[in-house]
Amino acid sequence: MTAALVPELKPSSRLLLGPGPSMVHPRVLRAMSTPLLGHLDPEFLVIMNEVQGMLRAVFQTENAFTIAISGTGSAGMEAALVNVVEPGDKVIVGVSGVFGTRLADIVGRCGGQLVKLEVPWGQIFPLERIQEALAKEGKVKAVALVHAETSTGAQQPLEGLGMVCRDHGALLVVDAVTSLGGVPVEVDRHGIDVCYSGTQKCLSCPPGLAPLTFSLRALQAVRARKTKVQSWYLDVSMIADYWAEGKRAYHHTAPISMVYALREALRIVLEEGLEPRFARHRRHSAAVMAGLAQLGCTPNAAEGHRLPSLNCVKTPEGVDEAPIRKALLADAGIEIGGGLGPLVGKIWRIGLMGESSRQEHVFAVLAALEQALAKAGRKVRPGEAMAAAAAQYAR
Amino acid sequence: MTAALVPELKPSSRLLLGPGPSMVHPRVLRAMSTPLLGHLDPEFLVIMNEVQGMLRAVFQTENAFTIAISGTGSAGMEAALVNVVEPGDKVIVGVSGVFGTRLADIVGRCGGQLVKLEVPWGQIFPLERIQEALAKEGKVKAVALVHAETSTGAQQPLEGLGMVCRDHGALLVVDAVTSLGGVPVEVDRHGIDVCYSGTQKCLSCPPGLAPLTFSLRALQAVRARKTKVQSWYLDVSMIADYWAEGKRAYHHTAPISMVYALREALRIVLEEGLEPRFARHRRHSAAVMAGLAQLGCTPNAAEGHRLPSLNCVKTPEGVDEAPIRKALLADAGIEIGGGLGPLVGKIWRIGLMGESSRQEHVFAVLAALEQALAKAGRKVRPGEAMAAAAAQYAR
Numbered sequence: 204m205t206a207a208l209v210p211e212l213k214p215s216s217r218l219l220l221g222p223g224p225s226m227v228h229p230r231v232l233r234a235m236s237t238p239l240l241g242h243l244d245p246e247f248l249v250i251m252n253e254v255q256g257m258l259r260a261v262f263q264t265e266n267a268f269t270i271a272i273s274g275t276g277s278a279g280m281e282a283a284l285v286n287v288v289e290p291g292d293k294v295i296v297g298v299s300g301v302f303g304t305r306l307a308d309i310v311g312r313c314g315g316q317l318v319k320l321e322v323p324w325g326q327i328f329p330l331e332r333i334q335e336a337l338a339k340e341g342k343v344k345a346v347a348l349v350h351a352e353t354s355t356g357a358q359q360p361l362e363g364l365g366m367v368c369r370d371h372g373a374l375l376v377v378d379a380v381t382s383l384g385g386v387p388v389e390v391d392r393h394g395i396d397v398c399y400s401g402t403q404k405c406l407s408c409p410p411g412l413a414p415l416t417f418s419l420r421a422l423q424a425v426r427a428r429k430t431k432v433q434s435w436y437l438d439v440s441m442i443a444d445y446w447a448e449g450k451r452a453y454h455h456t457a458p459i460s461m462v463y464a465l466r467e468a469l470r471i472v473l474e475e476g477l478e479p480r481f482a483r484h485r486r487h488s489a490a491v492m493a494g495l496a497q498l499g500c501t502p503n504a505a506e507g508h509r510l511p512s513l514n515c516v517k518t519p520e521g522v523d524e525a526p527i528r529k530a531l532l533a534d535a536g537i538e539i540g541g542g543l544g545p546l547v548g549k550i551w552r553i554g555l556m557g558e559s560s561r562q563e564h565v566f567a568v569l570a571a572l573e574q575a576l577a578k579a580g581r582k583v584r585p586g587e588a589m590a591a592a593a594a595q596y597a598r
Numbered sequence: 599m600t601a602a603l604v605p606e607l608k609p610s611s612r613l614l615l616g617p618g619p620s621m622v623h624p625r626v627l628r629a630m631s632t633p634l635l636g637h638l639d640p641e642f643l644v645i646m647n648e649v650q651g652m653l654r655a656v657f658q659t660e661n662a663f664t665i666a667i668s669g670t671g672s673a674g675m676e677a678a679l680v681n682v683v684e685p686g687d688k689v690i691v692g693v694s695g696v697f698g699t700r701l702a703d704i705v706g707r708c709g710g711q712l713v714k715l716e717v718p719w720g721q722i723f724p725l726e727r728i729q730e731a732l733a734k735e736g737k738v739k740a741v742a743l744v745h746a747e748t749s750t751g752a753q754q755p756l757e758g759l760g761m762v763c764r765d766h767g768a769l770l771v772v773d774a775v776t777s778l779g780g781v782p783v784e785v786d787r788h789g790i791d792v793c794y795s796g797t798q799k800c801l802s803c804p805p806g807l808a809p810l811t812f813s814l815r816a817l818q819a820v821r822a823r824k825t826k827v828q829s830w831y832l833d834v835s836m837i838a839d840y841w842a843e844g845k846r847a848y849h850h851t852a853p854i855s856m857v858y859a860l861r862e863a864l865r866i867v868l869e870e871g872l873e874p875r876f877a878r879h880r881r882h883s884a885a886v887m888a889g890l891a892q893l894g895c896t897p898n899a900a901e902g903h904r905l906p907s908l909n910c911v912k913t914p915e916g917v918d919e920a921p922i923r924k925a926l927l928a929d930a931g932i933e934i935g936g937g938l939g940p941l942v943g944k945i946w947r948i949g950l951m952g953e954s955s956r957q958e959h960v961f962a963v964l965a966a967l968e969q970a971l972a973k974a975g976r977k978v979r980p981g982e983a984m985a986a987a988a989a990q991y992a993r
Contacts (some may be wrong), residue, residue: 239612239619274669274831304865411668453670454672455671458670461855526764
């Protein structure tokens, strides 16, 4: 391999409307390309504080331990579990998609005793189901649920869960990878003990960091462990000393440029304000879903529990979906997602997250889908999907 | 926390001559700020291939499994060990600094049976020492050594080690965090089975990825495991399917912007060529060490085993070192590193890695150190350190 074989970086321009990454604001790209400070530079320590403060605002928490893990969202998931779960600990995991399945897998790798609750993919867990499981299982260390199931587009209600877990002495662990910054994630109000996310979804920052927050109760559980955390890299007790103001004990080298990017992305989130941002996600979701309905696409997730950040729909009857996605990418430069696991070939996942959640993107994806479906021989009245979206906006 | 509290990102300009991050070439910053492709976009898959090819060139290996782990160098260390070490496996670890200590810690977290070899910090392990340990210990799964001990500045010779390990059926795991791209790391010639690095040292890329390579023997050991790898995020068998051409099975979302950055950094490394790059690191190291000697700084690592990428010296007798480093940062914007662990207050670590390894940086740090020492009341003849460096360059 010689350098001559690798040409200049010239990727095509893309409109990212898949399950992540989402579009990144030019301000974030610019911040990311700022020349680096050292990771123990006094100025960088201020930046870490600022990021922590803004993450607390977005997580709607006062948790002191609110940081960004130096890895992608999946590293956040692993950090959440390896710190909490010791060998033999009983953990209830709600599985209704790929990411619940992954939680269950990691509990096993921690030596935890897995209690797997299941509902069909696309459904959610009613509060009573969790309550019953807790009542039945005796001593449970934690309950882990996916708030926004990226593989199905379902949004798990969180109301009341924290209280129920607290009553049974269990910690509540919540995956907010595809919700944080686009859908309310109220860590303190809902009594969530451990919550993690990724940067490349509703925060509209490139992937590479995993926002993570631990309640005091969760940290106490970590401190009361009898065994070392199995991961050195994700050991929260050591990472806490790295992020703690006044301590800053060297642990590992933070991904400085990614922290710059996240800082700018969080500034943009807070400039907009959480409530207007959530409303924006709902507005464009309603519009795109109205348009998709015209194209013969029905919602995948249960009614009343559909994520506005990731719009998952069954593909139109009789349409081979993969060539349509390929055409979208090739002809319009638009990325949307297909299904995972049992949903391969059956759904589309259209992300309107963060910077991707805009009116012009709704019309862009509907127009491109119309054209691709027409090209594939499906009867489509030109403009009908966009008209339906426009009507929804006009409501 | 409101956004108004967090001002525009305006970090001071720094000359990074510490133990990492090193200076980043503007081309790398520019590549990093390129708008994103999706991580499963066909164009991104080509980019992953290109990065793999260039990493093989830099690691000097033909290993098919040569990738970048989505975390910093410490994640690379953890990935190296958690995949290889199963509970009960005997692992010989050479400890002569912070990073050997960390290897030993992680072996314990994997449930491995640790055989800790020690030499005083700054020394290296002679081949015979490893040979003896292997002969004595019976069945050993792996020998783990730090090629470039970032806490002491010592460079562990690798000659012959692979053969010795192979003779005893042990895998050779090598930490090349502070050497890859600045000091020869010949994975295939030295029979290294697992080798990892970081991006923010001699590759002069921001931190956030960990180059990692596994030999076929190492992969076979992973496949022959009786237990699941304890880390889902770092499970090499799944990551291999994500990086494998033609497979690209979704595992986690790669940190796309960091991959762009690493791609450009590797292009720069290969444009320069490995041999000229290694020679450059040696040349500037010799010059800075000559200058430092004039300031009363003696080398920390054993003679003949000093890293040219990270120049570690004992601080001048009777000098309180921390204020000198603070003055360097405040007055000259230059970052150098202090000691870690037992070496706190006793050594300086001056990194001349990648883009940081340049003649003007050698003179800059020597001049600033002279001035800071003079200000602190030490007798210094102005220019003598720079003269010594210049004389070394003239040789």
